[in-house]
Amino acid sequence: MATGFLTDTTVCIGCKACEVACKQWNQLPADGYELTGDSYDNTKQLSGTTWRHVAFIENPKKRRLTGDVDLVALAEEVTEQLPGGAELDALGRWAFMSDVCKHCVEAPCQQACPTGAIIRNEFDNVYIQPDICNGCGYCVPACPYGVITQVPHDGRAFKCTLCYDRQRDGLEPACAKACPTNSIMFGEVEELEQIAEERVQDLHDKGYTQAYVWGTPEVGGTGGIKGNHSKFILMDEPEVYNLPRHPYLPQEKVKGGTIASMIAAGVLGAVVALAFRD
Amino acid sequence: MSETTREGVQQSNGRVETSHHPETDPQRKDKNYYGIPPIKHAHWTWQIPVYFWIGGLGAGVHLFSTVAQLLGHRDEALTRTSRYTVLATMLISPVLLIWDLGRPERFYNMLRIIKLRSPMSTQSWSVFAYGNLGGLIAARQAAEDGLLGRDNFLVRLVKLIPARFLSLVALPVGLNVGSNTGNLISATSVPIWARNWLFMGPMFLTSGLSTAPSWLSLVLHLTRSGEEKTLRTLHRAEKATLVIEAGLIGASLVRMSKWSKPLFSREVAPLFVGGTLLGGITAPMALLFGKESRQKSILASVLALAGGLAFRFAIIKGGRISADDPEAYFTFASEANAPQPEDKI
Structure with a gap:
């Protein structure tokens, strides 16, 4: 049985509850108090001490709302024919994405690891054994998604464990538990794939034809990685979310x-x- | 709010300067997330390029002396220099490598498993094996040189070591130490390294091998030892390997294509163009192809050795710049630019 995440970015509201829950549960240290000026994102990226990161992408291409608009109709997802030719695309104006370790099917970090510290556990997640890792740092440039880093004062490499400890106790990972909109879903990979497919179909039916699943062998995860156990439903090109289009092993x-x-x-x-x- | 300000705000609405979206921001052509690198660079500090250089030298020196042995060319000074050089490089290398670890006290975990897919794993094992073989061979040499005392039990024991046989055993291991470093860095997500997977190993091996005759001839010249034929051979080998190295660097640049840009950046160009191409290859070649003299040969050796070191630093620093450039990675990880499983070369 393989478990994984499905992160549906279309319902993410950028609350960062996942970031906080992850830090809290895994007792990860703070990353400092830098104000980046990059929208509301002061976390910037995934690292050895940040295992969930919410990206804030401002998309001003879609025009703002003007005129007398029926907000109730909008809330009920009626996007067509707004007064004054205005377009309101709630999904497009802001894009949030809660990024996480992709838990590759063929994981480059695991293959790079010379000590065998990085393993696949019984849930088929990519897991770093902290008692084995000697901090050689070779997994860091191997990762095609920039997920793993060495933690400076510790010396070892860390990344999302997919809450191995919680899974062993039959609980879902902290980020998925904390997510208020169910943007982060946790479950069996096959089940999540089906949910993703249905959701994308649903979005296409509503007119959001740009929606797609990223992390399948077809889109993202070519070149020997054979797909990811953490999949994402995206609404824009992968590069906009700082994700590679065709990562390779x-x-x-x-x-x-x-x-x-x-x-x-x-x-x-x-x-x-x-x-x-x- | 004045009318003009309001108008300005309305006109700029949709193209706010601080906004990110690349398609609407006329100032930004590239697509990325606030310029934050999508991959992380390796943390490796100076110890790693220095190790690449020293390890390559140790491998090259051994290849040279073993070929001499196989061809029946006996030169005591050459054998001695080569064996002690291998020992010295293999004493320094693990120190540098362990120094660079985040948890140095756990270095022995490197020998916990063997993983053929991980060049870091095969490299660790190669250094371990080559160091031990080199140590045994050097011990025999030390016994013969009388460094272990005269005819005591230890000397008799050490003289049982079949040094010439072990040299043959150590040859493939040593060559792996020299070339595997190139494969190690190309098996990453860093565009400039990964693009060049075909020539990276050969290029590193050749660079190590071009520094080896330089080192040997430098030592032999300085100690005024070694036979005339050995020195002539070393000069010929130096010239030949420098030519091959130049060819492989050229081929690599073609293969890296636009991702080779970091090598010509302000930070790395002095090392790569100045230190490697001009100082480490062109200058020693010019010195060696002219009329031979001891001084010129010594100078050429020093330049070639320094060039080899500059080359390793240039490649490692270039990799850092390449990894930190979102544009380089995104163009690399799209379409067929990254190596694909079905690619043959």
Whole structure:
């Protein structure tokens, strides 16, 4: 049984309850009190001490609401024919996304880890064993999503554990529990895939044709990663959310590189041998 | 609010300067999230490029002396220098590598498992094996040189070490120490490194091998030892490997294409263009291809060695800039720019 997240960004309200719940449950230290000026996002990114991060994307392309608009009708998701030709796209004006470890099917960090500290646990989540990690930091540039970092004063690498401890006690992860709009859903991957498909279909039917699932092998997760256990329903291009369009598995070419090196070693050996001829 | 201000606000509404969305912000062509890097760079500090350099040197020196051994070219000074060099590099390397760990006291976890898909794992094992083999070979050399005392039990024991056989065993391991560092950095999400997976290992190995004859000839010249033939061979090998290195760097630049930009950035260009291409390859070649003299050879050796070090720093620093550039990563991780499983080369 594989568990994972489905983060439906269309209903995220940017409350950051997931960030707080994650920090609190996992007893993660604060990241300082920097004011970035980047919208309402002062967290900036995922790191070894931030395992949920809410991105705030302001999308001023969609025009503001003008004229006499029936707000009740809007709330009931009637988007067409607004007075004065105005467009109100509540989903487009603000985009929030609660980012998290993608728990790749073929995880680059796990393949990179030389100590075997990074494993797949019984829930098929990618988990770092903190008693094994020796802080070599090789998983950090291996991650195609920039999720893992080393925690400076600790030395080891950390990331989302998908609340391994809570799952073992039959509880859902802290972020999913705290999410007030059910933007963060937790469950079995297959079940979540079905929910995602239905939700995207629903959004398409309502006219939001740009909605799609990110983290399937088709979209995001090509190149050997084979998809993610943490999926997202997005409304814009992946880059807008700081996500790569086609991430790939960095270890895919280790074999090829090694063969190329062997050939080079043979050639260089021959060159040195030739140099001995007077 | 005055009429003009109101108008200004209304006109600018939808294109607020602080707003992020790239499609509507005329000042921003790139698509990313406030310029925050989508991937994280490696934390590696100076110890890692220095290790890459020293490890490459240790590998190259051993290749040279083992080929000499295989061809039946006996030169005591060459053998001695090479064996002690390998020992020294393999004593320094683990110190540098452990120093760089976040939890140095847990270094032994590197030898907890073997993972062929992880170049860091194979590298750790290679350094471990090569260091031990190099240590045994150097011990035999020390016994022969009389450094362990005269004819005591230890000397008799150490003289049982089959150094020439172990040199052959150590050769593939040593070559892996030299080339695997390149594969290690190319097996990441950093565009400039990952794009060049084909030439990274060969390039690092060749750079290590071009520093090796430089080091050997430098030591032999300074100690005024070594046979004439050895020195001539070393100069020929130096020239040949520098030419191959230049070729591989060129091929790598082609392969990295637009992602090679960090190497020519203000921060890295002095190291890459000045230190490596001009100082580390062109200058020693010019010195070596002219009329030979001891002084010129020493200078060429020093330049080639410094060039090798500058090259490792340039590649590591270039990788950091590449990882911190959202545009580089997003263009790399789109369409077929990143290596795909079905790609052959």
